[in-house]
Amino acid sequence: MAEIDLGALRRNAQSLRAMMAEGPRPPQMFAVVKADAYGHGAVEVARALTGGEVDGFCVALVEEGIALREAGVREPVLVLSSMSRDALGEAVARGLTPVIHDPSLVEALAAVAQRGPVGVHLKVDTGLHRMGVTLDALPEVLKRLQALRGVSVEGVMTHFANADDDDPAYCDVQLAQFARARAMLAAHGLSPKMVHAANSAAALRLEHARFDMVRMGIALYGATPFPNTAPGLLPVMRLRTEVLALREVASGEPVGYGGRWRAGRRSVIATIPIGYADGFFRRLSSEAEVLVRGARARVVGNVSMDLATVDVTELARVHGVSVGDEVVLLGNQSGPAGFGVIRSEEIAERVGTIAYEVLTALSRRVPRVHRGHG
Numbered sequence: 312m313a314e315i316d317l318g319a320l321r322r323n324a325q326s327l328r329a330m331m332a333e334g335p336r337p338p339q340m341f342a343v344v345k346a347d348a349y350g351h352g353a354v355e356v357a358r359a360l361t362g363g364e365v366d367g368f369c370v371a372l373v374e375e376g377i378a379l380r381e382a383g384v385r386e387p388v389l390v391l392s393s394m395s396r397d398a399l400g401e402a403v404a405r406g407l408t409p410v411i412h413d414p415s416l417v418e419a420l421a422a423v424a425q426r427g428p429v430g431v432h433l434k435v436d437t438g439l440h441r442m443g444v445t446l447d448a449l450p451e452v453l454k455r456l457q458a459l460r461g462v463s464v465e466g467v468m469t470h471f472a473n474a475d476d477d478d479p480a481y482c483d484v485q486l487a488q489f490a491r492a493r494a495m496l497a498a499h500g501l502s503p504k505m506v507h508a509a510n511s512a513a514a515l516r517l518e519h520a521r522f523d524m525v526r527m528g529i530a531l532y533g534a535t536p537f538p539n540t541a542p543g544l545l546p547v548m549r550l551r552t553e554v555l556a557l558r559e560v561a562s563g564e565p566v567g568y569g570g571r572w573r574a575g576r577r578s579v580i581a582t583i584p585i586g587y588a589d590g591f592f593r594r595l596s597s598e599a600e601v602l603v604r605g606a607r608a609r610v611v612g613n614v615s616m617d618l619a620t621v622d623v624t625e626l627a628r629v630h631g632v633s634v635g636d637e638v639v640l641l642g643n644q645s646g647p648a649g650f651g652v653i654r655s656e657e658i659a660e661r662v663g664t665i666a667y668e669v670l671t672a673l674s675r676r677v678p679r680v681h682r683g684h685g
């Protein structure tokens with residue numbers, strides 16, 4: 312079960328808001344809730360942040376935006392990526408703000424604007440080279456946009472390639488390109504009221520990249536893009552299960568598929584009902600640690616589809632371990648053996664990935680329980 316602490320989420324949003332307010336002109340803050348709010352439940356997360364914690368939301372897909380509208384979310388919703396020609400009309404009809412990221416969308420926009428006024432954000436490729444109108448294509452796109460009736464370019468945006476790098480030099484290269492792009496807009500008589508570029512990492516460390524609005528994702532969920540930048544952030548997700556079965560194995564006995572781990576002594580093995588089909592990566596086999604009775608214990612043997620095995624020999628000897636005991640895979644736990652915390656960043660490092668993938672990999676079959684609706 313994944314427990315989602317909406318109170319912690321709100322506190323993170325408030326802390327981030329306070330950090331953003333340190334500059335001379337506090338930016339608006341949009342919460343990025345794509346991919347089911349990084350696995351936390353988009354509708355619940357959005358509802359929890361509609362008390363003024365954020366000014367709007369960003370999603371990747373039109374479908375994600377529609378789900379928010381159907382759940383009663385009234386704040387502005389920006390659709391960041393998959394904006395096809397067909398999706399454009401649907402997005403506008405649902406009161407979502409499309410991002411025009413490719414010249415091919417301008418023609419589709421003309422058709423949609425015949426039905427009524429449309430506000431859009433224009434995305435410029437300043438160096439990530441994935442999406443966005445290139446600077447070469449920009450003058451032509453601007454000319455065509457300018458000629459369109461009923462279309463207002465309310466925002467201009469870009470996205471950084473490596474704002475979380477130790478050396479943010481490439482951000483400056485991108486910012487220079489972004490300045491050129493904005494000058495081109497101005498030359499075409501376009502001055503969007505929302506200029507934005509920053510994800511969490513850029514918002515936290517590059518004050519000059521905050522502009523009018525920041526798009527805050529991972530930091531809201533309590534994972535820092537790099538250590539010590541925002542130490543007060545609280546992990547929002549706590550992933551827990553229970554000991555399903557316990558057994559003693561003799562020294563030298565193998566545990567799990569392929570017998571990849573063998574007991575080096577007489578050992579107590581706890582089986583837990585979570586596996587790679589839940590998003591507990593197979594790469595964590597004999598790598599991850601979990602919390603039992605407040606202390607760390609190592610996952611041993613191969614993680615299988617539905618189950619994993621944990622060496623609880625020492626804990627069982629000193630504190631006792633029983634079937635039904637809580638096992639925490641992500642988040643904190645206190646118990647007779649102490650207090651421990653496992654963060655998504657730690658799991659990411661063990662797997663060789665990033666916290667984003669750890670959080671979004673948690674599959675649908677893991678029930679989400681939201682607390683602190685407050």
Ligand SMILES: Cc1ncc(COP(=O)(O)O)c(C=O)c1O
Nearest residue numbers: 343391470510511526527528529
């Ligand atoms: C365009 C865009 N902006 C903002 C974000 C949020 O990034 P982060 O989670 O690093 O804050 C993302 C996420 O990938 C994105 O694609």
